[in-house]
Amino acid sequence: MSFRCFLALVPLVPAVFGATYNLADSIIGPQFLTKFSLQAIPDPTNGRVNYVDAATASAQNLTFASADRFIARADFNAVLSASGPGRNSFRLQSNALYGNGVQIFSINHMPEGCGTWPAVWSYAEPWPTPGEIDIVEGVNNQAPNQAALHTTPGCTMPATRDMTATATFNDCNTNVNGNSGCTALFTSSPRSFGPPFNTNGGGWFAVERTSQFIKIWFWERTDPNVPVGVRDGNSDVNTDNWGTPTALFPNTSCDIASHFADHHIIINLTFCGDWAGSVYPGTSGCPSTCVDFVNNNPAAFANAYFDFSFIKIYA
Ligand SMILES: *[C@@H]1O[C@H](CO)[C@@H](O)[C@H](O)[C@H]1NC(C)=O
Ligand SMILES: *[C@@H]1O[C@H](CO)[C@@H](O)[C@H](O)[C@H]1NC(C)=O
Ligand SMILES: *[C@@H]1O[C@H](CO)[C@@H](O)[C@H](O)[C@H]1NC(C)=O
Numbered sequence: 243m244s245f246r247c248f249l250a251l252v253p254l255v256p257a258v259f260g261a262t263y264n265l266a267d268s269i270i271g272p273q274f275l276t277k278f279s280l281q282a283i284p285d286p287t288n289g290r291v292n293y294v295d296a297a298t299a300s301a302q303n304l305t306f307a308s309a310d311r312f313i314a315r316a317d318f319n320a321v322l323s324a325s326g327p328g329r330n331s332f333r334l335q336s337n338a339l340y341g342n343g344v345q346i347f348s349i350n351h352m353p354e355g356c357g358t359w360p361a362v363w364s365y366a367e368p369w370p371t372p373g374e375i376d377i378v379e380g381v382n383n384q385a386p387n388q389a390a391l392h393t394t395p396g397c398t399m400p401a402t403r404d405m406t407a408t409a410t411f412n413d414c415n416t417n418v419n420g421n422s423g424c425t426a427l428f429t430s431s432p433r434s435f436g437p438p439f440n441t442n443g444g445g446w447f448a449v450e451r452t453s454q455f456i457k458i459w460f461w462e463r464t465d466p467n468v469p470v471g472v473r474d475g476n477s478d479v480n481t482d483n484w485g486t487p488t489a490l491f492p493n494t495s496c497d498i499a500s501h502f503a504d505h506h507i508i509i510n511l512t513f514c515g516d517w518a519g520s521v522y523p524g525t526s527g528c529p530s531t532c533v534d535f536v537n538n539n540p541a542a543f544a545n546a547y548f549d550f551s552f553i554k555i556y557a
Contacts, residue, residue, distance in 0.1 A: 260450060260481025263344045263556035268475070270552045274312035275305060278334040278509070289359065289512030290328040290519070290536045304332055315547030316353065316511055322537040329536055329543065331511045339366060339504035342451045344479055344556035346472055347377070350444040350463075351549040353511045354383055354437050356528030357536045358546050359518035362447070364505035370394055370416045372503035376423065377447050377458055380435040381518035382526035387434035389458045389489040390423035392416050397496035399424045405490040406430040414496065426458070426489035433462045434488075440545070446472050450481050453499040457487035475554040509548060 269277050275296070282295040299305040299314075306313040317330035345364075353360040362378035374392035389407065391397070393414040401409055407426035414424040428434040433442045443463035450457045461468040471479035491498075514522065514532035522532035529535060535542070 260484065261452075262478055262480045262482075265475075265477045265554060266343065266557040267338065267340075267555035268552065269554075271309050271312055272307040274314075274334070274550065274553075275307055277338065278336050278507075280305070281333045281335050283333065285333075285512050285515060287359075287512065287516040288519075289515035290357070290533050291331045291512040291515070292327040292329065293333040293510070294330050298330070299332055302330065304330060310551065311350070312550045313547055314509065314511070316358075316513075316543050318540050318543040318546065320540055324533075324537055329513055329540075331513070331546075333508065333510040336507040339506055340364070340555055341504040342453065342557070344451075344481065344554075345377075345449045345507070346475060346479070346552075346554045346556075347447045348444075348475065348551035348553075349378070349439075349447065349548065350551060351440050351545075351547060352378065352436070352444070353546040353548060354440060355543050355546045356382055356526065357513045357518055357522065357532045358382065358511060358543070359513060359515060360511045360546075360548065362507070362509050364449075364507050365392075366503055366505050372505065373501050374423070375449065375451075375456060375502070375505065377449055378435070382522060382528055383436040384526065385435040385438050386428040386432055387439075387460065388425055388427050390414075390425045391456065391491055392421065392423040393496070393501040397424070397501045399491055399496065400494050403490050403492060405487050407489045414491075414501070424491065426491075428460060428488055431460050431462065431488060434460045444549070448472055448484070450487075451498075451502070454493045456491040456498065456502070457481075458489040459484055460488045475552050479556055507553070509550075511546060511548070 280296040363376040365374040366372035376390040391414040397414040399412045408429045410425040411422045445462040
């Protein structure tokens with residue numbers, strides 16, 4: 243029995259199923275430098291970072307593209323003056339805006355090191371009216387990954403839902419819980435972040451956005467069950483075949499369409515600041531203080547880099 247037939251017979255089933263999507267944009271190798279822009283802006287989350295422009299990133303080899311790989315890294319040579327700017331790093335923003343559909347990120351390596359706070363996320367200005375979707379995020383090498391939504395008031399998530407991640411905070415409103423957002427911790431995927439992600443060869447993150455839900459999946463590189471369309475970034479993908487999402491954000495008590503608009507994709511790496519810095523002295527197991535460590539130990543950031551195989555966008 244086809245899925246559509248099933249829906250027709252059981253009209254009250256929640257509309258949480260997937261669909262087939264076609265490739266709309268493909269970002270590989272040098273296209274990361276033409277379809278994204280480096281933004282030399284201050285970090286609003288107070289990181290010990292100096293986001294550089296495209297010319298500086300290229301001159302210092304902080305961005306590097308081959309035909310089929312793209313690397314973006316922090317500086318790992320300079321000892322920093324405590325009174326000067328933070329460690330050189332990157333904030334890449336997609337020139338295009340992307341809305342409902344699917345995004346697949348094939349990532350071979352993500353930044354690691356004490357004090358690092360890498361992220362792959364999407365949003366638009368004026369924040370937070372069009373919403374924010376955090377796909378990859380974490381601090382201080384601490385797996386697993388955490389996904390989150392940040393919204394204007396009136397968007398909450400059911401505590402129990404059909405996903406493999408663990409719901410932690412359930413109010414997406416930026417004004418509550420210190421702007422934690424509504425969060426899903428990838429407890430079922432220990433190799434979804436940091437050093438365990440990297441030693442396993444990385445993996446695929448995928449987002450499906452509709453007016454009824456936002457879903458995020460993670461498959462580690464060695465997962466024999468990664469859908470072939472995801473693995474290869476095929477010309478079309480069918481999310482019906484992707485199984486239970488790692489994180490599910492349904493519209494049950496959140497009107498997704500009014501809390502989320504088209505988004506830029508952001509890939510960035512900051513240090514310390516509001517999250518990585520605040521938890522550094524706690525359970526991170528990292529030495530010294532966060533800012534001193536970032537200032538004085540450049541070699542500790544040799545592995546503070548993203549290595550992407552591709553981003554594929556489907557609509
Ligand atoms: C620039 O970075 C790339 C990727 O990490 C590396 O393969 C290459 O050798 C670097 N080039 C120089 C001149 O250091
Ligand atoms: C969620 O989406 C379904 C399907 O489109 C719709 O019927 C329902 O009204 C939506 N619920 C909310 C709370 O927006
Ligand atoms: C990325 O950049 C945004 C905006 O500049 C900032 O709010 C956020 O803290 C940064 N996050 C990371 C992980 O660098």
